[in-house]
Amino acid sequence: MASSAFRIGGDLEVGRLGFGAMRLPTEPGPGREASVAVARRAVELGVTLIDTAYMYGGGANEELLAEALHPYPDGLLVTTKIGLTRSGPSGEWKLDGRPEVLRDQVEQALRRLRVERIELLQLHRIDPDTPLADQLGALRDLRAEGKIGRIGLSEVSVGELKEAREIVDVASVQNRYNLLDREHEPVLAACEAEGIAFLPWRPVAWGESGARAEVAAVAAELDATPTQVALAWLLGRSPVILPIPGTARIDHLEENVAAEDLHLSQAHRDRLDQLSEPA
Template identity: 55%
Template sequence: MADADARPAKASGTYRIGGDLSVDRLGYGAMQITGPGVWGDPKDPAEAVRVLRRAVELGVTFIDTADSYGPFVSEQLIREALHPYADDLVIATKAGLTRSGPHDWRPVGRPEYLRQQCELSLRHLGLEQIPLYQLHRIDPKVPLADQLGELALLKQEGKIGHIGLSEVSVAEIEAAQAITPIVSVQNLYNVANRQSEEVLEYCERNDLAFIPWFPIATGELAKPGGPLDAIAREHGATPAQLALAWLLRRSPVMLPIPGTSSVAHLEENVAAAQVQLTDDEYAALTKAV
């Protein structure tokens, strides 16, 4: 089997996060390998391990997780499945959201808390340095300079390589950049929801990685007879694959991280890297919303 077929993620192209972390652009988001409500252990831990190992086999070199997924369950499964890590594997994690139960998320950005969570993530992942550490949410109760100042200290100490943000506006990115260098932004974005278009354009202009979470939402577009459905039929692809192909085409700084707890679904998602949209198809999907 040709390498392109065996490792389809390679067809997504590469991007250098922060100028030095080279990743294949279609990655994997590890939120869904936990229990219901992103809480506790998965129903089938062995399948979660298989998914992670299969992702790497398919050429994925960028895995995104967070301390709050489980909490810690996702990070621990990543270590179980993939440690010692391949040299080209970049693992990103986040801190700044606490959990008190399923579906419950609350921002906490106190410096001592962020430091504690970084130390725990290092231990749970089995890393000496976290390549990309993201502030999961800005805590409105804590000065931004205190939150990012602590991450800058952790970077200075060599515990993290680069700093990223999640769910932020352009103004918040600029305020953060005044405190410490920022290399990535993770916002909600997909073919059907482009409220973060201004943020994406800012990332393009400033060569920041843009990591869209919830990347496969297709909604009305995937209905029979809709634009995704029609183009999918022509390609012999699924609407989800087209949604990912659209993201990859949308911007060179785009790093989609579709997540799943199923090997079959993972293989379908990663195959999206090989779907090449024509100019007309891309335009049709862009105009559909």
């Protein structure tokens, strides 16, 4: 069976099946109370990697996680992402990797998450209007100051990853990837070669009906759900993959976490591997 732990940056150990907090409602009321319960249940179930971002509610998601989980239990990694700002009358999100903006967003994230150091901070997107060396240089400075522990990237190409690694150590990459969408296969391969954690976002996505039917057939044979099959496939796909499925429901959370115990035979894997042509 696939190993259930991974060391991000070579030293920060987490369980390989994490939780994406993006979908948790943060508005006051029953939805927020349910969100707090889901976050707490994730930790009860043994999840040690929770992914959030400034973009998720302009920091509201980070504040929600702090409300639910602070003081954080030993071994829990809450990772966040920066590098987007709101602008204009309608509050549109846009890329902004200027060093002063990144520094301010880290300071704000420290405050919202109620920590003195963010163990893994990810650049949500590379800003094409700011030199990459300036963006990563700002994060490198923050790391030197002890405000962040490790630096990650999101939605990068193989070339961008290579360029970034000439400037800083890259501990993680968060790209879109799942059973039916393997566009970033080359990036995954590059991460695997270098021991870089690969956090697929949108780890479960259902494409055309033929593929969906095949996943459902495998699930039926294993007395599992299609979502569990998709997550188990990811866990077995590469030792550096750390899926972060998100949900706002405890029953779905429990279903997702149970995927870690699902064993796919080689025959099942062969069938699933054929559902998407590698990029």
